Amino acid sequence: MIESKRIFVDADACPVKTEIKKAADQYGWHVCFVASYDHKPTDLNDREDWVFVDPGRDSADLYILNHIHPNNLLITQDIGLASLAIVRNVHVISPRGKTFKEDSIQTALDFRYLSALERKKGNYGKGPKMFTDDDRNRFIKTLCELLSNFEGESAFKSN
Known part of the structure; x- marks a missing residue:
């Protein structure tokens, strides 16, 4: 398997699994969905690659970090996992559809830390905003642009 054309998905609470698979098929990428046994879907497809890990808090993250390679793609809402990848x-x-970059991840980690401090004091915010069609469309656009850019780069390298 080509290590550079792999998408890893932190799949426990991922609302865009169908969109990921569709885009990956279109661009010829392999998708590996990683979830805990607690979140095992009932409608598994034989054509999809699923890895199930222990229900421990960081089990999926550890599996991903142990199997991911440079120039792979990771889809996650976990800022800590994003920073390590x-x-x-x-x-x-x-x-x-938010792209995590090295120059901005520290700010995200700082906000996550401050939110954790507030929760420790008993101050709970509203929680995450509801996932919308705009979020889904932004994700599809970002994913397809990224995969298209990879295709352009690989075509350029082979010339």
């Missing part, structure tokens, strides 16, 4: 030269996007 970015330093390995992995491209990371969220299910809402």
